[in-house]
Amino acid sequence: xxxxxxxxxxxxxxxxxxxxxxxxxxxxxxxxxxxxxxxxxxxxxxxxxxxxxxxxxxxxxxxxxxxxxxxxxxxxxxxxxxxxxxxxxxxxxxxxxxxxxxxxxxxxxxxxxxxxxxxxxxxxxxxxxxxxxxxxxxxxxxxxxxxxxxxxxxxxxxxxxxxxxxxxxxxxxxxxxxxxxxxxxxxxxxxxxxxxxxxxxxxxxxxxxxxxxxxxxxxxxxxxxxxxxxxxxxxxxxxxxxxxxxxxxxxxxxxxxxxxxxxxxxxxxxxxxxxxxxxxxxxxxxxxxxxxxxxxxxxxxxxxxxxxxxxxxxxxxxxxxxxxxxxxxxxxxxxxxxxxxxxxxxxxxxxxxxxxxxxxxxxxxxxxxxxxxxxxxxxxxxxxxxxxxxxxxxxxxxxxxxxxxxxxxxxx
Amino acid sequence: xxxxxxxxxxxxxxxxxxxxxxxxxxxxxxxxxxxxxxxxxxxxxxxxxxxxxxxxxxxxxxxxxxxxxxxxxxxxxxxxxxxxxxxxxxxxxxxxxxxxxxxxxxxxxxxxxxxxxxxxxxxxxxxxxxxxxxxxxxxxxxxxxxxxxxxxxxxxxxxxxxxxxxxxxxxxxxxxxxxxxxxxxxxxxxxxxxxxxxxxxxxxxxxxxxxxxxxxxxxxxxxxxxxxxxxxxxxxxxxxxxxxxxxxxxxxxxxxxxxxxxxxxxxx
Numbered sequence: 287x288x289x290x291x292x293x294x295x296x297x298x299x300x301x302x303x304x305x306x307x308x309x310x311x312x313x314x315x316x317x318x319x320x321x322x323x324x325x326x327x328x329x330x331x332x333x334x335x336x337x338x339x340x341x342x343x344x345x346x347x348x349x350x351x352x353x354x355x356x357x358x359x360x361x362x363x364x365x366x367x368x369x370x371x372x373x374x375x376x377x378x379x380x381x382x383x384x385x386x387x388x389x390x391x392x393x394x395x396x397x398x399x400x401x402x403x404x405x406x407x408x409x410x411x412x413x414x415x416x417x418x419x420x421x422x423x424x425x426x427x428x429x430x431x432x433x434x435x436x437x438x439x440x441x442x443x444x445x446x447x448x449x450x451x452x453x454x455x456x457x458x459x460x461x462x463x464x465x466x467x468x469x470x471x472x473x474x475x476x477x478x479x480x481x482x483x484x485x486x487x488x489x490x491x492x493x494x495x496x497x498x499x500x501x502x503x504x505x506x507x508x509x510x511x512x513x514x515x516x517x518x519x520x521x522x523x524x525x526x527x528x529x530x531x532x533x534x535x536x537x538x539x540x541x542x543x544x545x546x547x548x549x550x551x552x553x554x555x556x557x558x559x560x561x562x563x564x565x566x567x568x569x570x571x572x573x574x575x576x577x578x579x580x581x582x583x584x585x586x587x588x589x590x591x592x593x594x595x596x597x598x599x600x601x602x603x604x605x606x607x608x609x610x611x612x613x614x615x616x617x618x619x620x621x622x623x624x625x626x627x628x629x630x631x632x633x634x635x636x637x638x639x640x641x642x643x644x645x646x647x648x649x650x651x652x653x654x655x656x657x658x659x660x661x662x663x664x665x666x667x668x669x670x671x672x673x674x675x676x677x678x679x680x681x682x683x684x685x686x687x688x689x690x691x692x693x694x695x696x697x698x
Numbered sequence: 699x700x701x702x703x704x705x706x707x708x709x710x711x712x713x714x715x716x717x718x719x720x721x722x723x724x725x726x727x728x729x730x731x732x733x734x735x736x737x738x739x740x741x742x743x744x745x746x747x748x749x750x751x752x753x754x755x756x757x758x759x760x761x762x763x764x765x766x767x768x769x770x771x772x773x774x775x776x777x778x779x780x781x782x783x784x785x786x787x788x789x790x791x792x793x794x795x796x797x798x799x800x801x802x803x804x805x806x807x808x809x810x811x812x813x814x815x816x817x818x819x820x821x822x823x824x825x826x827x828x829x830x831x832x833x834x835x836x837x838x839x840x841x842x843x844x845x846x847x848x849x850x851x852x853x854x855x856x857x858x859x860x861x862x863x864x865x866x867x868x869x870x871x872x873x874x875x876x877x878x879x880x881x882x883x884x885x886x887x888x889x890x891x892x893x894x895x896x897x898x899x900x901x902x903x904x905x906x907x908x909x910x911x912x913x914x915x916x917x918x919x920x921x922x923x924x925x926x927x928x929x930x931x932x933x934x935x936x937x938x939x940x941x942x943x944x945x946x947x948x949x950x951x952x953x954x955x956x957x958x959x960x961x962x963x964x965x966x
Contacts, residue, residue: 655905662820672825684767685806689823692782696818 303341309334325540329524332533339365340415346477347415349437351422351430352522353614354448355607357530357598358470361489362479368527369405369414369437370430375523376408377569377676385411386677392436399646400677402433409441417443419473425450426617428648454612462608470604489530490603496529499538500593506545507587508633511557513545515585516575519567525590558582559697562630564589564657565617565642565650570678577687581694587634589616592626620653624660631666638697639668640690645680669693700760700958701726703745704950706781707737707768710804710832711917714744715947716752723791723955727752728944737768745774761954765946777957782810782821784949789913790816791952792945793937797909800899800928800936801946802918804832809902811909822905829865830898832918837867838891841874842884846921852888853923860890870894888923896927903932913937915945 302308316330340347348359350366359366376382385407386400392410393403408414420443422434431447438445448465451458474482506512518525521537528534561578563585568574578584594615598606615622627639639661643651654670661668669689674680700719706712712733716726729744741764749756762775765784772778785801790812799810807830811820828834839846860882864870870891877887895918903912912934918924919942929936939945 659905667820685823687770688767688780688782688806692780692818692821695780695783696821 303337304343306338306342309338323544325537325544328533328537328540332523332528332531332537335533336365336367336527340367346419347417347443348419348421348473349414349417349434349443350420351427351434352526353423353425353427353430353611354421355466355529355611356527357489357493357603357607358466358486359473360492360530361486362470362473362477362482363485364473364477366527367414367417368523369409369433370401370427371523371527372408372414373401373404373676374566374569376404376413377678378571380570381408381413382570382676383678385413392440393433396680397646398432399429399644399648400674400680401644402429402646404676406433406436406440409437416441419444419446419476421446421448421469423448423450423611425611426614426619426649429646448611450611450614452612454609458612459605459608462611463602463604466607467604486603487600490598490600490606492532492535493530494597496534496538497593497595497597499535499542500591502542503538503545504587504591504593506542506549510549510553511555511560511584511586512548512553514555514579515561515563515588515591516567518588518591519563519585520569522566522590555584556582557584557586559637559694560584560586560635562587562589562627562634562636562639563642564623564627564639565644565647566590566675567642568673568678568681569675570681572678572681572683574673574681574683574686574690577690578694581691583694585640586636587630589623589626589630592616592630594626617650619649620656620660623653623657627657627661628664631664636666638693639666640693641668641670643670643672645672645674645677667693667697700955701754701758702951702954702958703748703759703762704784704947704952704954705741705745705762705764705766705769705772705775706784706944706947706950707733707741707764707766707772708781708804708946709733709767709806711943712737712740712744712766712768713944713947714741714748715944715951716748716754717948717951717955719955723952725948728941728947730943733768737766738772738774741768741772742774761957763950763954763957765950777954779950779953781946782808783818784946784953785915786810786812786816786818786949787952788945788947788949789915789937789939791948792939793911793913795911796913796937798903798906798912800903800912800914801916802831802895802899802914802924803916803946807831807899807902807916807918809899809906811906820906822902824898824902827865828867829870830895832916834867834870834895835891835918835921835924837871838874838888841871842878842887844884844888849888849892849924850920850922850926852885853892853926856883856885856889858883858886858889859893860886862887862890862894865894865898889927892921892923893927893931895924896931899924899928900931908932908934910934911937913939915939915942917943919943 389403389407420438422430595610658668704715715728763777764772769778807824813819
């Protein structure tokens with residue numbers, strides 16, 4: 287069945303989404319069309335519940351950027367929308383072309399990040415609901431501060447920046463944890479949440495469980511190439527949006543179970559070259575990854591799957607979350623990315639590194655060439671693929687094919 | 699005697715090279731033609747003409763290997779390699795001490811770093827635009843109404859340094875037209891254009907750490923002006939093959955010969 291969602295006007299989607307009684311039916315239809323496994327079912331349920339909660343009448347819509355801790359918001363019985371994730375999903379549904387066009391009169395510079403231009407277009411077109419509150423961290427992504435401000439300015443929603451200090455000092459930890467707690471208290475009052483702290487502990491517990499499953503998955507992946515890393519690039523909805531929820535826990539638990547079963551059955555992908563992938567990947571439909579498979583090259587680990595943070599302390603959750611935010615090691619500064627990459631190279635016996643260079647991603651693209659040089663000096667082949675996460679027109683297909691095939695010849 | 703063919707289907711031109719193995723591998727002949735809209739049929743025609751000229755039948759050819767952007771859609775061989783590996787192979791065959799290659803073709807340019815045994819250690823390609831490639835020079839040639847083959851001579855005759863500041867091909871063309879209208883000598887503009895291409899190449903070379911000997915391949919190497927400019931910027935002498943546009947196809951032919959060796963190795 288070919289269903290082109292890009293042809294559906296958002297107003298109709300809104301009408302459908304506002305009718306709660308339709309959800310069980312939509313869920314069943316999706317199960318019939320997509321025939322997902324148990325892991326996929328969690329994803330579908332998560333997406334539908336997110337839509338249901340945010341498109342319902344009188345619901346409070348909270349938008350947060352991908353680096354804002356979602357645990358706080360799940361604890362407040364809200365379902366935070368991550369517009370960057372929506373931006374990637376829209377590319378997969380071929381909506382980003384129109385959304386990017388629509389954003390041109392607001393964010394006219396093509397040099398700004400296409401993910402953020404796209405999300406502005408999506409909200410303008412009505413694919414995203416009008417927010418009541420907009421939260422963003424100021425690190426490591428530099429674009430969200432601006433794009434989320436524009437969302438608030440043009441479409442509504444009270445705007446908050448979570449300012450993350452550079453270094454982990456006691457003073458900085460206190461500052462950030464206080465800021466997080468203030469945000470939590472403010473929202474719990476606004477949303478009239480009873481027993482918010484009890485909910486918070488539940489969300490923190492769920493987050494810790496999810497983390498534990500991710501670690502177990504990573505350990506299994508060290509032993510054998512059980513899964514194509516491209517799938518993990520596609521799990522960004524769960525990686526960024528679902529921490530602190532049962533969806534996140536269930537998704538990664540089922541994934542762990544699945545990989546464990548594959549491992550015990552002796553399964554392994556026919557891998558000849560093992561690759562480590564930095565940054566995210568293209569979310570529009572592309573045969574780019576097929577170039578890898580044809581040469582039996584697989585992504586064995588990816589930057590977004592690194593679990594670099596400690597288990598959250600239930601006695602001091604805000605401080606724990608603050609510690610995670612300050613010590614962000616992915617998409618981060620050059621030294622941290624280098625150290626994380628070297629660890630992954632050794633842990634996963636990587637033959638080559640691919641750095642995906644998202645056009646407009648200031649904190650990532652700026653240091654890519656330096657990172658590449660350091661990795662080559664270390665002795666690992668490394669290539670930069672200049673591309674785009676959501677804008678297909680900014681992805682030179684043939685040139686990238688030659689680059690990646692040439693790279694595979696280098697590490698042959 | 700064994701014969702092998704390498705085919706390089708580039709964005710602008712398709713090149714075919716025939717080599718033979720008579721105690722050692724030797725270059726026999728190369729043919730070139732514009733790629734046009736169907737690189738596959740252009741390549742087949744070139745192979746046909748080449749064989750006819752050499753009085754050879756196709757069955758005498760042991761292997762054919764394709765490279766270049768058109769390598770993906772060829773119907774006459776299943777063997778392909780990227781132009782990165784092929785230029786490395788070809789350049790090393792002509793100049794065995796090559797450590798660094800700069801290849802400037804019709805629509806892309808690349809710097810390739812080789813290891814001591816000729817293997818590709820690293821490479822970088824131009825950004826997502828035609829700046830610093832053969833297409834850039836073609837546009838400038840059109841704007842100046844000077845044949846590209848004259849660019850080298852004009853460059854040598856120039857006595858003045860002119861900077862072409864725009865990297866974008868379209869804006870650089872406007873800049874050139876503007877300079878012409880100001881009465882600036884064509885020779886000086888051409889020298890500026892050649893330096894502009896050379897500077898782009900230098901940026902790529904720096905990223906792979908230039909090491910001597912440096913060999914330049916691709917059609918742009920026939921423009922002596924670009925070669926002079928790059929030698930000046932690098933402060934070293936660059937190897938230029940007699941037919942630099944055929945080096946990718948030559949490398950492909952050499953890989954085709956290696957396929958036979960591999961097969962023989964497996965058979966024995």
